[in-house]
Amino acid sequence: MPTFVRTDKCDGCKGQDKTACMYICPHDLMKLDMDGSETGHAMKSYNQEPEQCWECYSCIKICPQNAIEARPYADIVPLGASVQPLRGTDSIMWTIKFRNGTMKRFKFPIRTTPEGSIDPYGGKPKADLSKIAEPGFFNHNEQNGYRAGDPSELICK
Known part of the structure; x- marks a missing residue:
């Protein structure tokens, strides 16, 4: 299901020209409403075409305010439950809230490397x-x- 922005948490990445979610979205769906004319909320990001969302969770992971969430499909996350990632510098923690109130957290290391540091033909x-x-x-x-x-x-x- 598509992502949505919680306007009470979003700060528009402190008024920059391009927000983190706009930068990372592979389909260029996230947009910043500068004056509030499109959503009624000035300096807040929003998903301009929710039906086109790939559900890659990139915007959710990169948001510094944890203001973006997704409405997962019921077969993956039953109604009333939620899945929310929290990205740190060296790991990402997934918080799973079940319908019965149980909460589980899973922490995984981030295995990214600096851009250009990998030689794809090395040793070949x-x-x-x-x-x-x-x-x-x-x-x-x-x-x-x-x-x-x-x-x-x-x-x-």
């Missing part, structure tokens, strides 16, 4: 296009509908 040999027609390199026998690869058909930069 350089590609050798002269071997592409050899057995085991993208070629199968003709009877299965495949044919030997042709290096000239590859897109090379």
